[in-house]
Structure formats: structure tokens, C-alpha cells
Amino acid sequence: MARQRVSHVKGPTDATDGSGSLIVRLVVVIACVAAVGAMVYRARGLEMPVASVLPAPVEGAPLTTSSPGPAAGSSGEITVSPQASAESAALPSIVAPTLSPSAQTPRVGIVSGHWGHDTGAECEDGLLEVDVNLDIATQLVQILLSRGYEVDLLQEFDARLHGYYADVLVSIHADSCQPFPDANPPMSGFKVASVIDSSVPDEEMRLVTCMARRYADRTGMYYHASTVTPDMTQYHTFYEIDPRTPAAIIETGFMWADREILTQQPGLIAQAIADGIVCFLAGEETP
Ligand SMILES: [Zn+2]
Incomplete structure (x- = not known):
């Protein structure tokens, strides 16, 4: 039985009409807000409430987390590339491992x-x-x-x-x-x-x-x-x-x-x- 797939946020490449640049700007703003939020949370030693900003995991999709593996796996690690251009910033540079093992409880x-x-x-x-x-x-x-x-x-x-x-x-x-x-x-x-x-x-x-x-x-x-x-x-x-x-x-x-x-x-x-x-x-x- 196949599990139900969940929809995820579309990237800017999906935008083919004239509203593309506006969407890119909007997503850049959201990405920046998310990055600042992540820094604030990290600085305060808090867990980022990832569910509010991350696309939902998709079954069968490749995991693009930068985490080297389960040993270092933590839920909701957020990475924002410092070299990100306007376009790449809007791509899913915010990634989260799906079904990630807990760092505390094996x-x-x-x-x-x-x-x-x-x-x-x-x-x-x-x-x-x-x-x-x-x-x-x-x-x-x-x-x-x-x-x-x-x-x-x-x-x-x-x-x-x-x-x-x-x-x-x-x-x-x-x-x-x-x-x-x-x-x-x-x-x-x-x-x-x-x-x-x-x-x-x-x-x-x-x-x-x-x-x-x-x-x-x-x-x-x-x-x-x-x-x-x-x-x-x-x-x-x-x-x-x-x-x-x-x-x-x-x-x-x-x-x-x-x-x-x-x-x-x-x-x-x-x-x-x-x-x-x-x-x-x-x-x-x-x-
Ligand atoms: Zn057997």
C-alpha cells in the first residue's frame, strides 16, 4: 500500500508568468526572515519550530540534508547558504531531514x-x-x-x-x-x-x-x-x-x-x- 503523499511548497521555477520576480522577492524575504529567526533561536539555545517554515517531507524524495548521517541527525537543522543568490535563496536552501532519528533517543x-x-x-x-x-x-x-x-x-x-x-x-x-x-x-x-x-x-x-x-x-x-x-x-x-x-x-x-x-x-x-x-x-x- 502506498502511503499518502503530501504536497510541498513550489519553488520559483514553477512561476512562468510575469509575477515571477515578485514571487522571488517575496520568497527571499521569507527566507531572510527564516534565517534571522533561526539565528535568534540558536542564539537563545531554542529549538526552531521548523514545521512553520519548512516544506513537508515528501515520500520518495531525495533527502538533501547536509547532515552526515543519523549520528549527527537532529530534527529541523536549518541551513542557509551565505553565498545564496536571489534565485538560490528562494530554492529550498532550508532543508530538513525527514523521519530523522532523535539525537537523544536512539x-x-x-x-x-x-x-x-x-x-x-x-x-x-x-x-x-x-x-x-x-x-x-x-x-x-x-x-x-x-x-x-x-x-x-x-x-x-x-x-x-x-x-x-x-x-x-x-x-x-x-x-x-x-x-x-x-x-x-x-x-x-x-x-x-x-x-x-x-x-x-x-x-x-x-x-x-x-x-x-x-x-x-x-x-x-x-x-x-x-x-x-x-x-x-x-x-x-x-x-x-x-x-x-x-x-x-x-x-x-x-x-x-x-x-x-x-x-x-x-x-x-x-x-x-x-x-x-x-x-x-x-x-x-x-x-
Ligand atoms: Zn527467513
């Missing part, structure tokens, strides 16, 4: 794998990956909320994922329920991956490292590197979210060999994932 997105879409892996006795994932994800959300984070619990193809901008996003899945009796190494263990062509490679490397180390520490499970596939590194959600949002997918274990810990200790699995997210957000060392 915002975390948790995708419960397959939820709202399909079953995922299936075991012969009817155990479904989608249920295993949701059990873990709901407990993870509770842990993260109790730490004071803002948390979005998301479905596999949640409409909110389009352009999703947060401090971190993690998608939770579990692996096949086939026995693979001859597999070497055995089909047991977990793995974590981020997108193959990352826009924030350093952050995502740190996220994956944090998650893998903390998960292994908490669960005692092995990292099953040989089964990291394009399904993970080219996971569809990575291409739907805002590319500045550091994101990872975790396969929590194999539903055959690791069934006991996945189904009997979902709270432990949730805590192990939370450990990794906290490690990343808090900038913890990962030895």
Missing part, C-alpha cells in the same frame, strides 16, 4: 522476518520460521524499550520500511529446518550480514561485528560463515530503507539443529541480539 527498527507475508522455513511437524522469529522479535522489542530506545516492530514488507531512517535496523530470520546429516561443518550456528554495496560501510561493519560477537558470547553458538548467501547480502529490505540507516540481517540459528535454543530460550536469543544493538549504539569496543 530509534531502532526490528523486522520480524516473514511476518505478514509468508511462513519462511517450515519443519515437518509444523514449526514455522515466521513464528520463531516473531517470538524472538517481540521479546527483543521489550528489552530495547526497557532501555529507553524508540522501537518500531516491522513486518517483512512493512510500508514503513520505504525510506526508513533510524539509528539502526535489524531483521530477524532463522535458517532451514532440513536435517543436512552429511553437512560439514554441521548446519548449526548463526550469521549476520549487511548489504553488499553499503553506503555506510564503516558503520555497518561495526554493527555486524558487534552483533556477531555479542551473539556468540551470549548464546555460545558458532558463526556459520559458509552459508552467508546473497539472500542476506542483497536482502530486499536493505534497498528499501534510507541508505544512511545502518542495517543488518541475522539468521539466529538452524531450525533443525538449533531448534531447542530457538524455541525453548527465545528470551536468551532476544537478549543476545539486544547486546549487539546496544554494543553498536553505545560505541562499545569489540575485541
